[in-house]
Structure formats: C-alpha cells, structure tokens
Amino acid sequence: xxxxxxxxxxxxxxxxxxxxxxxxxLNHLTVCAVVKAAEQAGRPVILQPSVGTVRRYGxxxxxxxxxxxxxxxxxxxxxxxxxxxxxxxxxxxxRTGWDSVMVDFSALPFxxxxxxxxxxxxxxxxxxxxVEGEIGIIAGVEDGIVQDAACPASFVETVAYVEQTGIxxxxxxxxxxxxxxxxxxxxxxxLVRELGRRYVPVxxxxxxxxxxxxxxxxxxxxxxKINISTALKQVYLGAAxxxxxxxxxxxxxxxxxxxxxxxxxxxxxxxxxx
Ligand code: 13P
Numbered sequence: 001x002x003x004x005x006x007x008x009x010x011x012x013x014x015x016x017x018x019x020x021x022x023x024x025x026l027n028h029l030t031v032c033a034v035v036k037a038a039e040q041a042g043r044p045v046i047l048q049p050s051v052g053t054v055r056r057y058g059x060x061x062x063x064x065x066x067x068x069x070x071x072x073x074x075x076x077x078x079x080x081x082x083x084x085x086x087x088x089x090x091x092x093x094x095r096t097g098w099d100s101v102m103v104d105f106s107a108l109p110f111x112x113x114x115x116x117x118x119x120x121x122x123x124x125x126x127x128x129x130x131v132e133g134e135i136g137i138i139a140g141v142e143d144g145i146v147q148d149a150a151c152p153a154s155f156v157e158t159v160a161y162v163e164q165t166g167i168x169x170x171x172x173x174x175x176x177x178x179x180x181x182x183x184x185x186x187x188x189x190x191l192v193r194e195l196g197r198r199y200v201p202v203x204x205x206x207x208x209x210x211x212x213x214x215x216x217x218x219x220x221x222x223x224x225k226i227n228i229s230t231a232l233k234q235v236y237l238g239a240a241x242x243x244x245x246x247x248x249x250x251x252x253x254x255x256x257x258x259x260x261x262x263x264x265x266x267x268x269x270x271x272x273x274x
Contacts, residue, residue, distance in 0.1 A: 006078045006100035006130040007168055009044045010201040013224040019204075019215075019273040022046035023266055024082055024229035026053055028065055029255055030236065033262035035069045035077055040263070041270040044076040046225065048102070050143035051084055059092045067097075080132070082227070083142055090120050093129075100130035100168070102203075106137050107147070110157065117165040125166070132225075135161040136173030138205045142229065150177065155194045162199050169201045169225060176206030179230050187214060189221050196222035203227065207269070208234075215272055228269050235265040 001007040013020045021038075025031045025047045038045035047066055054062055063079065070077045081101040084090045090101045103120045105113040117133040124131045136153025140146075153172035162170050172195070174188040185206075195202050201224035207215070208230035215226065239261035243254045 001125070001128070001130050001168055004099060004128055004130045004168070005076060006046065006080055009046065009076055009078055010169055010224045012044070014197045014201055014222070017219065019219045019223050019226045020044055020046055021207075021266070021270045021273050022048045022080060022082075022203075022225050022227045023232060023269075024048055024050050024053070024227070025066075026232070026236065027057075029259050030232060030262055031066055031069050033259045034232075034266050035073050035075075036259075037263045037267035037270055038075045038077065039073060040267050041274065042075065043270050043274055044078070045270060046078045046080050048080040048082040048227070050082050050229070051086065051089065052143045054081065054089065054093070059089070059096050059098075063093075063096045063098060082229075083134075083145075087116065087120060091123055094120075094124045094127050097127075098129060100124075100132060102132035102134070102171070104134045106134040106151075106173070110161070114161060114164045117161075117167060121166045130168035131165075132169040132171060132203055133161065133165055133167040134171040134173070134205075138171070138173045138176060138178060140178030140206060142178040142205075147178075150175065152188060153191065155191055158191070158195060159199060167200060169203050170195070170199070171203040171205050174204065176204060176210065178206045179208070181209040185210065185214070187218065189217055192218055192221040192223055197224075201225060207231070212272065219273060226269075226273055228266070231265060231269070232262060235261050 078099040137151035139150035203225040207228040243257040
C-alpha cells in the first residue's frame with residue numbers, strides 16, 4: 001500500500017519518530033480550521049469523520065467537500081472514516097475514494113473480529129484504500145456508542161490480529177478511553193513499545209485529556225497516529241457560546257471566531273505530536 005496517502009503519512013511518522021494527529025472534524029468549518037492548523041504547523045493531518053457525521057452529510061457530499069480542502073492544502077491531508085461497524089458504509093467510503101477506513105469489531109469474539117475486518121481489508125485493498133482495525137476494547141463514548149468496560153489488548157493477540165487480517169494500522173486497547181477521563185489513565189506503554197515500529201503503525205484512540213508527557217512517551221514508544229475528537233467538540237461549543245454572548249454578531253463573524261478557536265486548539269496538538 002505504498003501509494004496510499006494514509007499509509008505514506010503513517011510511514012513518514014514512524015520514520016521521523018513522530019505521530020500524526022487524526023481529528024474528528026464535524027463540518028466544513030472544522031475542516032477549514034484543522035487544515036489551516038496543519039498548514040500553520042507544516043505537518044500532515046488526518047481528517048476522520050465519525051459515522052454519525054458521515055450519515056449526517058452523506059459519503060459523497062463529505063468526500064467532495066473535504067476533497068477541495070485536500071487538493072488545495074499545502075500539507076498532506078488524508079480522509080479517513082473513524083470507528084465503523086457497518087460494513088456497507090465502510091465499503092461505500094472505499095468505493096467513493098476515501099483514503100482509509102477504520103473498522104471496529106472489537107466487541108466481538110476474536111475470530112469474528114478477524115473475519116469481519118479481513119472482509120473489509122480484502123475489499124479495500126482492491127481499491128488501494130487502507131484499513132485500520134481495533135483489538136481489545138477501548139472504553140468511553142465515541143459517536144454515541146458507550147463502551148463501559150475496557151478490555152486490554154495483549155501483545156500476542158494484537159500481532160495475531162494484524163497478521164490474520166492484513167490491516168494497515170492497528171489500534172490496540174492500551175488503557176486510553178474516548179471522552180473525558182475521570183482519573184489518571186494507566187497506559188500500557190509496554191505494549192506500544194513491543195509493537196513499536198516493527199509491525200503496522202500503532203494508533204492511539206482517546207487522545208483528549210491525556211497529559212503532555214503521556215503523548216510524548218507514547219510517541220517515543222512508537223505510536224504513529226493519535227486521535228482527537230472530544231477536545232474539538234469542546235472548543236467548538238465553548239467558542240460558539242462565547243461568540244453568541246456578544247450583543248450582535250454577524251453569522252460570518254461568528255464562524256470566524258469559532259474557526260479561529262478550533263484552529264488554535266488543534267494546532268497545539270499537531271505541533272505537540274511532531
Ligand atoms: P477522544 O474523544 O477522547 O479525543 O478520542 C478520539 C478518538 O479516539 C476517536 O476515535
């Protein structure tokens with residue numbers, strides 16, 4: 001998959017011992033904010049709408065809206081589908097020309113997870129599209145789906161999952177959680193280090209709320225892609241509330257204020273992972 005943009009971005013991150021930020025954009029405004037943030041930082045970025053966002057706008061409409069920004073960007077920008085359990089939807093993204101998809105059958109027994117992931121991999125690779133898969137269960141709320149209990153991934157099962165599915169990037173459950181942390185997360189740095197850069201690139205989910213040192217250690221251990229979703233939503237809504245509190249604000253001024261806040265917050269993550 002040397003010619004696939006998602007794979008190239010992750011391979012470059014591995015080579016330079018850095019990680020790429022993968023951000024769950026919500027609409028056109030956040031696409032512009034994240035692409036500008038990446039350009040400011042001079043770093044590639046992955047735009048990864050959640051399934052809810054894809055259903056809201058449609059596979060094709062989102063593809064075309066983002067493709068304009070991708071084409072005009074001064075840095076590499078990949079379009080990736082996040083956490084998809086719907087094989088038909090993942091295949092629609094693949095046919096439409098998205099760079100990559102993440103399928104998540106991690107709540108199913110190992111053999112079932114492998115079989116479904118493998119089905120998407122075989123389909124995606126025919127179109128030159130990359131696939132990320134999850135092993136072990138990452139706790140928290142993502143796209144309205146609640147996973148109460150985390151189920152940590154082991155080295156042996158992660159390697160078996162990678163080898164049996166042929167995926168291009170792996171998201172093992174390492175103790176991070178989607179959404180906000182209630183305590184200090186206990187991260188399995190050992191697993192990230194063991195997987196390191198020897199297998200396919202390692203993806204960290206649940207980036208929001210991790211401390212700076214946690215990010216830096218994960219990258220040092222070999223993490224190549226770090227997902228950020230909740231932080232963008234929080235900044236977006238916070239900036240929107242602030243802008244609306246102004247006596248009379250024009251819609252375009254409102255958009256600019258929200259975009260600027262999102263851009264600066266996301267630029268900080270992109271630069272931190274560099
Ligand atoms: P956060 O919402 O915790 O940033 O997690 C994002 C994520 O992992 C999306 O898949």
